Amino acid sequence: MSTFDGLLYDGRHAAFRRVVVEVEDARVAIVEDDARAVLAQSDISVDAPVPGVVRRLTLPGGATIETADHAAVEASWPTKGTIARAAFWLESRWSMAVAAVLITASLVWLIVAVVLPLAAEPVARNFSPRFEEAIGAQTLKTIDTRFARPSLLPTERRKAIEEKFAAFVEREPGISGARLEFRRMPFPNAFALPGGTIVLTDKMVTLLDDDDALMAVLAHELGHLQAKHGMRLVLQSSGVAVLVTALAGDAAGMTILAAAMPAALLNARYSREFELEADRYAYGHLARHGSSPQALADVLRRFAEDKRTADVNDPLMRYLNSHPDLEERIRLAEEAR
Ligand SMILES: [Zn+2]
Numbered sequence: 001m002s003t004f005d006g007l008l009y010d011g012r013h014a015a016f017r018r019v020v021v022e023v024e025d026a027r028v029a030i031v032e033d034d035a036r037a038v039l040a041q042s043d044i045s046v047d048a049p050v051p052g053v054v055r056r057l058t059l060p061g062g063a064t065i066e067t068a069d070h071a072a073v074e075a076s077w078p079t080k081g082t083i084a085r086a087a088f089w090l091e092s093r094w095s096m097a098v099a100a101v102l103i104t105a106s107l108v109w110l111i112v113a114v115v116l117p118l119a120a121e122p123v124a125r126n127f128s129p130r131f132e133e134a135i136g137a138q139t140l141k142t143i144d145t146r147f148a149r150p151s152l153l154p155t156e157r158r159k160a161i162e163e164k165f166a167a168f169v170e171r172e173p174g175i176s177g178a179r180l181e182f183r184r185m186p187f188p189n190a191f192a193l194p195g196g197t198i199v200l201t202d203k204m205v206t207l208l209d210d211d212d213a214l215m216a217v218l219a220h221e222l223g224h225l226q227a228k229h230g231m232r233l234v235l236q237s238s239g240v241a242v243l244v245t246a247l248a249g250d251a252a253g254m255t256i257l258a259a260a261m262p263a264a265l266l267n268a269r270y271s272r273e274f275e276l277e278a279d280r281y282a283y284g285h286l287a288r289h290g291s292s293p294q295a296l297a298d299v300l301r302r303f304a305e306d307k308r309t310a311d312v313n314d315p316l317m318r319y320l321n322s323h324p325d326l327e328e329r330i331r332l333a334e335e336a337r
Pocket residue numbers: 220224270275278322323
């Protein structure tokens with residue numbers, strides 16, 4: 001029997017409980033004082049190991065257990081087996097492909113056009129929070145050295161927005177750890193980094209000059225965050241990284257993803273599917289906080305009017321071009337009221 005200590009999170013609250021995990025004969029017992037729950041080992045999924053990062057076990061229903069006992073997790077859920085199996089899968093497909101150039105070409109097409117976009121979502125959803133936070137921190141560092149300056153908004157204005165935002169995300173499932181960073185960039189922008197940071201530019205704050213409109217924009221960005229769109233965008237556009245990360249989930253994968261992230265986020269043109277998904281999330285979020293989808297419709301309408309009068313070199317165009325299909329989004333938001 002293998003035994004290790006862990007912290008149990010119920011998946012809804014930040015608080016944890018100390019538990020002991022016992023693994024024996026494909027069954028896992030979770031023990032807290034006198035209480036004991038037994039599960040099938042196959043019902044528990046385990047994230048890929050990242051050096052220096054705690055391992056995370058996901059239970060059916062979304063609760064998680066975090067533990068620093070790498071050896072015990074490795075003994076019960078060996079990583080090597082997964083990598084070897086995946087490598088074997090690739091190799092067996094590969095040898096088939098070299099049989100004919102034609103097959104190789106169509107296989108490559110299939111992987112790039114079909115498999116990678118499909119793989120991006122499950123891969124992005126299975127990163128551990130700490131892995132995402134590390135990528136987000138690295139991305140912000142790059143943005144700070146290359147694209148952004150410190151915010152010049154008055155401290156009281158920033159504090160007021162931060163307080164409003166903190167109340168806006170409090171007790172929201174799936175977006176724990178969301179926080180704001182203010183930066184000065186040449187255009188109005190708001191974008192979400194993996195791990196929970198939303199960057200808001202001074203120009204977006206002054207352009208909107210209205211807290212309800214700002215919270216509607218942030219609700220939409222929380223939708224991108226919650227659905228892991230930033231990570232999926234990068235995974236979809238960098239095929240090799242998908243494989244490296246899916247197979248290993250280690251520091252090499254992180255370096256590749258963090259390097260590709262700033263350009264992907266700053267030049268993002270989210271797909272219609274991603275935009276509508278982020279909006280649908282925003283409707284619910286706004287409704288839970290005493291507002292309504294109408295707030296989103298209103299701010300989108302303002303953007304649409306600005307877009308009609310702005311010329312192509314207007315800095316606002318950059319944000320609007322990265323968030324397409326305004327008219328459709330306004331219509332859907334108003335229907336969702
Ligand atoms: Zn968007």
